[in-house]
Amino acid sequence: MSFFDSFFQQLINGLVLGSFYALVALGYTMVFGVIKLLNFAHGDFYMAGAFVGFGALSLVSGALGAGWMGIFVAMLLAMMAIGCLGVVIERIAYHPMLNAPRLSILITALAVSLVLQNAALALTGGQYTAFSTDIGFGGFEVGNLFISHNQIILVATAAVLMIALELGVSRTMYGRAMRAVSIDKDMCRMMGINVAGVIAVTFFIGSSLAAAAGTMAGAYYGSIWYFMGFLIGLKAFTAAVIGGIGSIPGAMLGGLILGLLESFGTNIEFIGSEWKDVFTFAILILVLVFKPTGLLGKSEVERM
Amino acid sequence: MATDEARRPTPFERLYAYLDAPNRRHTVHVIIILLLIVTPFIANQYTTVILTNALLYVVLCLGLNIVVGYAGLLDLGYAAFFAVGAYTIGILTQQFGVNFWLAIPFAIVAAAVAGVVIGAPTLRLRSDYLAIVTLGFGEIVRFTARNLEITGGASGLFAIPEPSLFGWRIDSASDFFYVFAVLAVLAYIASQRLYHSRLGRAWLYVRHDEDAAEAMGIDRVRTKLSAYIIGAIFGAMGGIFFSVNLGAISPESFSFEQSVMILLAVVLGGMGKIPGVILGAFIIVLGPELLRDLDSLRLLVFAVLLLLIMLFRPSGIWPDKRS
Numbered sequence: 001m002s003f004f005d006s007f008f009q010q011l012i013n014g015l016v017l018g019s020f021y022a023l024v025a026l027g028y029t030m031v032f033g034v035i036k037l038l039n040f041a042h043g044d045f046y047m048a049g050a051f052v053g054f055g056a057l058s059l060v061s062g063a064l065g066a067g068w069m070g071i072f073v074a075m076l077l078a079m080m081a082i083g084c085l086g087v088v089i090e091r092i093a094y095h096p097m098l099n100a101p102r103l104s105i106l107i108t109a110l111a112v113s114l115v116l117q118n119a120a121l122a123l124t125g126g127q128y129t130a131f132s133t134d135i136g137f138g139g140f141e142v143g144n145l146f147i148s149h150n151q152i153i154l155v156a157t158a159a160v161l162m163i164a165l166e167l168g169v170s171r172t173m174y175g176r177a178m179r180a181v182s183i184d185k186d187m188c189r190m191m192g193i194n195v196a197g198v199i200a201v202t203f204f205i206g207s208s209l210a211a212a213a214g215t216m217a218g219a220y221y222g223s224i225w226y227f228m229g230f231l232i233g234l235k236a237f238t239a240a241v242i243g244g245i246g247s248i249p250g251a252m253l254g255g256l257i258l259g260l261l262e263s264f265g266t267n268i269e270f271i272g273s274e275w276k277d278v279f280t281f282a283i284l285i286l287v288l289v290f291k292p293t294g295l296l297g298k299s300e301v302e303r304m
Numbered sequence: 305m306a307t308d309e310a311r312r313p314t315p316f317e318r319l320y321a322y323l324d325a326p327n328r329r330h331t332v333h334v335i336i337i338l339l340l341i342v343t344p345f346i347a348n349q350y351t352t353v354i355l356t357n358a359l360l361y362v363v364l365c366l367g368l369n370i371v372v373g374y375a376g377l378l379d380l381g382y383a384a385f386f387a388v389g390a391y392t393i394g395i396l397t398q399q400f401g402v403n404f405w406l407a408i409p410f411a412i413v414a415a416a417v418a419g420v421v422i423g424a425p426t427l428r429l430r431s432d433y434l435a436i437v438t439l440g441f442g443e444i445v446r447f448t449a450r451n452l453e454i455t456g457g458a459s460g461l462f463a464i465p466e467p468s469l470f471g472w473r474i475d476s477a478s479d480f481f482y483v484f485a486v487l488a489v490l491a492y493i494a495s496q497r498l499y500h501s502r503l504g505r506a507w508l509y510v511r512h513d514e515d516a517a518e519a520m521g522i523d524r525v526r527t528k529l530s531a532y533i534i535g536a537i538f539g540a541m542g543g544i545f546f547s548v549n550l551g552a553i554s555p556e557s558f559s560f561e562q563s564v565m566i567l568l569a570v571v572l573g574g575m576g577k578i579p580g581v582i583l584g585a586f587i588i589v590l591g592p593e594l595l596r597d598l599d600s601l602r603l604l605v606f607a608v609l610l611l612l613i614m615l616f617r618p619s620g621i622w623p624d625k626r627s
Binding site for chain 2: 037038040092093096097100101102103104106107108110111112114115117118119121122230234237238241275277278281282284285288289292
């Protein structure tokens with residue numbers, strides 16, 4: 001493979017990885033926007049989404065097959081289920097803590113994450129579950145370059161979801177309300193906006209995007225396990241910070257940048273793939289030191 | 305809380321008030337010291353080892369309590385400092401043949417440096433950032449330990465020599481029980497002194513209202529950083545003696561789960577309250593021993609417990625009055 005081919009191959013891998021990061025990062029950034037909470041459990045919504053998607057796929061595969069058609073339906077079901085899970089968790093765990101000290105709500109979020117992880121551990125026995133599908137390995141060959149159909153479908157689905165979200169947030173009434181709530185909750189209440197409802201919708205959308213990413217990642221990589229949300233949660237957070245936390249286009253951009261950085265960075269000789277995760281955290285710390293507001297974030301530095 | 309005056313104190317509150325009374329405190333101290341001295345004589349080997357582990361947790365929890373309870377900073381990678389202490393000792397004594405007692409200062413300096421490296425850039429930011437950066441840092445330390453040759457890779461370091469003090473070889477279970485008892489008592493005294501010090505009051509102030517504290521002339525970043533460094537040193541002290549007690553360390557001893565357990569003990573006992581934190585440490589170590597059958601569900605039980613505490617009793621079982 002020439003340098004040129006290898007460059008494009010890494011570009012494609014980076015885009016696929018980046019789509020997953022971006023979808024998960026969106027949930028972080030949206031929840032942060034409305035209630036200023038880092039939802040540690042967000043990565044576990046991705047994990048739960050993968051498991052629900054897997055279960056849903058085995059239900060619908062009889063009628064629709066286990067190809068992309070079936071996976072899409074399973075993905076939509078997983079999005080609904082995890083969206084509702086997100087709303088329920090917000091109601092039970094986060095809502096009573098909104099006026100408590102920040103430390104309390106952070107620890108609560110951590111507790112929710114541990115509960116989800118260990119519930120999945122108890123249910124699956126900690127084994128990898130094979131996410132078997134019929135999506136095949138077909139693809140195009142362009143010169144020495146190989147692009148699989150799956151990669152195209154994944155990136156396209158992620159793009160459609162993100163465009164729909166962007167349109168929803170910028171054009172609809174709920175989107176406007178969401179942006180208003182992220183600026184000033186008290187003022188929103190005075191203007192007659194149902195703040196609790198907006199928070200619930202935000203949680204629903206954020207969690208369902210994570211579930212979409214989880215189902216697609218399960219189908220793409222072929223196996224799922226209870227701990228899969230931990231690392232991607234951290235990485236998606238990094239992506240959200242790179243893009244500027246609270247900014248929706250920022251989360252998309254940050255996800256893609258992180259995916260590409262990882263894909264290229266770990267293919268340089270001196271950073272072996274065993275250092276991949278250290279590499280990501282190093283980026284996170286560097287961004288926080290030199291540009292804590294991220295690429296597209298607001299310039300005010302919030303203190304707490 | 306205003307409602308507290310109106311109702312009768314619960315039996316627990318009466319017990320805490322009884323134990324907390326300044327004139328009784330010395331009696332309580334003496335009883336605890338006597339218990340620590342006689343335990344290895346009356347307990348069997350197994351119980352002694354478990355209690356030694358509980359005392360190690362007391363040191364770690366008191367250290368994390370300075371960061372979380374006193375200064376109000378959420379640290380999710382506390383096991384990293386524990387690891388830095390343990391690995392520094394492991395590398396220096398086992399690979400370079402340095403005397404154990406001479407290696408201790410190096411381990412402490414290494415932990416303090418790690419505290420500054422991770423704290424200095426992030427303490428200026430929101431506390432949420434600190435939480436997630438510490439989480440990332442904890443993972444970096446573990447990955448690094450697993451990938452480097454000097455740390456023994458995934459299998460870790462073993463045959464770490466046992467220390468001796470003036471010709472007395474510290475090697476039996478009861479020897480290590482006494483070592484950790486001394487360490488826990490020192491950690492207790494240091495925590496107590498810090499709580500009542502000028503710095504302790506500065507932490508309280510920063511925790512409650514950072515901007516007001518800064519307006520009163522308290523250097524926000526320096527105050528937080530000092531909490532972070534002191535917490536790191538406590539963690540390293542735990543790690544130093546942990547490594548020679550077991551004689552072997554591996555990256556998995558310092559996982560995220562370890563950090564979470566230490567945090568859970570602090571939150572359970574009562575953030576900022578020294579006796580509460582000690583109680584929490586004992587519950588976290590002894591609880592699973594009593595519930596052996598639950599092994600696979602152990603973490604789930606603890607996770608649900610943590611969630612319930614945060615929702616219904618966020619100040620822990622022995623709350624700190626000052627907060």
